[in-house]
Amino acid sequence: MKIKEKTFEWELKEEHLNHVIKQYQNKCDTLNNILSSKYPFYCVAELYSDVQLSVFDEAANYLQNKSHPAYKSADEIKKELKSKSREYLVQYKEMSYKYQFLLNTFPELKQYIDDYEALKSLEFYNEYEEFKEYRDRVIDFLDKDEYSKLDEISRNQLALDRWEKKNKSNWTIGVQYEMYIDYLLRKEGVITDHFGRKGLNDLGRDIIGYYTNENGEEEIYIIQCKNWSANKEIHENVVCQLFGTAMEYEITQKDKRFTRVIPVLYTTTKLSDTAMKFAERLNVYVSIIPMGKYPMIKCNINSGNKIYHLPFDQQYYTTKISNEGEFYAWTVKEAEEKGFRRAHRYKGNKNN
Template sequence: MFIPIWVILCFFLIVIYMMHQRGKEIDRLNNTIFNKKSELSKQERRLSEKAANLESYVNIKINSLVAERAEIVNERKKWEQEKGLIINLENSSISKFPFIAGVLADYRTARDSSLAWQLEHKKRPALKAAEVIQKVKREKREILQEAYAYKWELSYLKSLLPWLDELSNDIIISSDQSYNQVDSKVDDEAIRWLSPEEYNKLPDVEKYQRALDRYMKRPKKSSWEAGQEYERYIGYLYESDGFHVTYFGASEGLHDLGRDLICKKEGSIHIVQCKRWSTKKQIHEKHINQLFGTTVMYYLSEISETHTADGFYQALNDKKIVPVFASTTGYSETALKFAKSLGVICKTKPMGPYPVIKCNINQSTREHIYHLPFDQQYDHCIISKEQGEFYALTVQEAEDAGFRRAKRWHGPSSHTKK
C-alpha cells in the first residue's frame, strides 16, 4: 500500500510538535522543583537559626536558674542559721529573758532601720517618711520585746506546770454570755438570763425555770464551763451510787491539783479527774500520770498518819483509795498501759441529761432550799438522800416538795449546808 509523502510529513510534524510541547512542560516542572527546593532551603536556614536562638535562650535560662538556685540555697543556709540562733535564744534560761527579748526585738526591727536609712539618703530624701518609720520602729521594738518576754515566761510556766497547756484555749472566768445585762441593784444571778420585764412580772416558778432553761441551753460555752458541767454530771452519777461527793475542781478552780471530784463511800475514796473533750482528741499517758501523782499526794496529806508513802500501794490494792479518770473521749494505747500498771480506772462516759436542781435541807434551821446551777453555793451544797434531799428536774418539782429558791450567800452567817 502506498502512503503519500504529505501524510508522512504531517505525521513527523505532529511528533516534533508534541516533543517540543513535552520539553516545555518538563522545563516548567524543573523550574517549579528548583523554586520549591530554594524555598525549602530558605525555610531550613530560618529553622536552624530559630533552633540555635532557642538553644541559646534555654542555656541562658538554665544558667540563670542554676544561679538563682545557688542563691536560694545560700539564703536558706543563712535562714537556717538565723532560725537556729533564734531557737537557741528562745530556749535560753528565764534569767536571760529581758536581754534576749531586746536582742530579738532589735533583730526584727532591723529592716525598718534599713528602710528609714534608704529614705533619708536617696536622691530625693523623704525625711518625713523616714521619721515616721523610725517612730513606728521604736514602738514596734517595745511591743516585740514585751511579747517575747511574755512568750518565754508562759513557756517557762508551762514547763513547771504541764497542766496549764490544757487550759491554753480555755476561758478561765465564766463567759458573760448572758441573756440580759446585769442590774447591779438586783442581787440574783437569774436576772442574767431574763429580761427586766420577765424578772419583775413572771411568777417565781416560771421565772426561775425560764432562767434555768436558758442557762442550760446557752449556745456558747467556754471550755471551762463545759468542763464544769461534766464534773457536775459525773458527781451526780457518783451521788446516785451512794457516794459523798466533794466538788473540788468546781470550788477550787486552778488550784484543784488535778482532783475534780473526791468521792467517799464505805471506807473507799475515789479521786476523780474529769475531761470533757472532743472525740477527735485522746487522753494520753501524761494525764494518767498526773492523776496518779495527785492521788499519791492526797494519800500523803489526808490519809497517811506519818505523811509518807508507806502503805499507799496496800491502800491502792485494797481499793481504799482509787484513782478514776472519767472522759467523754477515748484513751491512747499507751495511756491504757500506764493506767493498768498504776491501778487507774479509765471510764469513757458521754455527757448526758440529768436533774440539776439541788434540793437541800439545812440541818440547823430545817429550811428547805433549792439551788440552781448558777447560784453561788451550788457546788458547795451536798445532797444526802438519807436526809430527804434530792435532785429535782424542774423548779415546779422543787417547789411542790416544799423547797424555796436559795438567796445569795453573804458570809459565814448563812446556814447553807456545805
C-alpha cells in the same frame, strides 16, 4: 454676664443659708429630745458630734463663700476636720473594744447597757459586789414581759431551761461533767465529795468517792473528769498526774480506815495508745462516758432554811449537798413542792 454670675452667687448663698437653717432646726430637735428624755445618753452624744463637726463645717463654708474666697484656708480646715474625725474614730473603737471586753467578762451587764430602764436601776447599787449579790440573774434569760407576767416557778424554770441551751465556758462545761459523774456515782451508792475547782490546790482531784464493797471493804476513789471534744485525745501526762495524786492521798491519809485507793479517770473522749498503756501499768481505771442529763438544782438546808440554788445563782458552786434532807431536784416545781424556796437576796429595798 454679671447678672448671671450674681444670680449664681445668690443661689449658692441661698443654698448655704437653707443648709444652715436645716442644721439649726436639727439641733433644736435634738435639744428638745434631750430636755424631754429621761435617758438622753444617745441624744447628748449625737449633739456633741454635731457641734464638733459643725464648727469645722461652718468655718470652711465661710472661707469658701466670702467675697474673696480663701480656698487654701478652707482646705486646711478640712484637713483638720479629717484629722479630728480620725481621732474620734480611734476613741470610739477603743471604747467599743473595752465595751466588748467588759460584756465578755461580765455578760450579766448586757441587759443593763442595752436597756435604759435597767441601766437607770443601777443607781440603787453602791458597788459591783452588791450588784451581783442582790440582782436576780433570772432576768438575764427572760424578757421584761416574761419576767413580769410569769409566776416565780414558771420564770425560774424557763430561765433554767434557757441556761442549759446557751453556750458555756470551758470551765462551766467541765463542772457540769463533774456533776454528772457525781450523780452517776451517787446512784451506785458511792458517797462523794466534790473536791475540784480549787485551782492548783485540788491536786488534780475532781471528786473523792467513798464506797463499801460487797466484802465490807472501804474503798476510796480518787477521780478526775475530762469533758473534752471527740477530736481531742487524753495523753499519758493526765494518767500520771492522777496516779500521783492517788498515791499522795494514800500516803498522807494512812491513818484513815480504807482497804485501797483507786485512781479513776472519767472522760468523754479516747486515750492515746501510750496513755492506755500507762493506765494499765499503773492500775488507773478508765471509763469513757458521754455527757448526759442530771438533776442540777441544789436543794440545801442552811440554819433550818430550805433553799434551792440554780446553776447561775451566786452561791451555786460553793453549796454542798450532803446533809439529811438535802437533794438535787430535776425541776423548780419539784424543789418547791418539797418546801424549798429560792434565795431572794435581790429583793428588799433594791430595784430589779
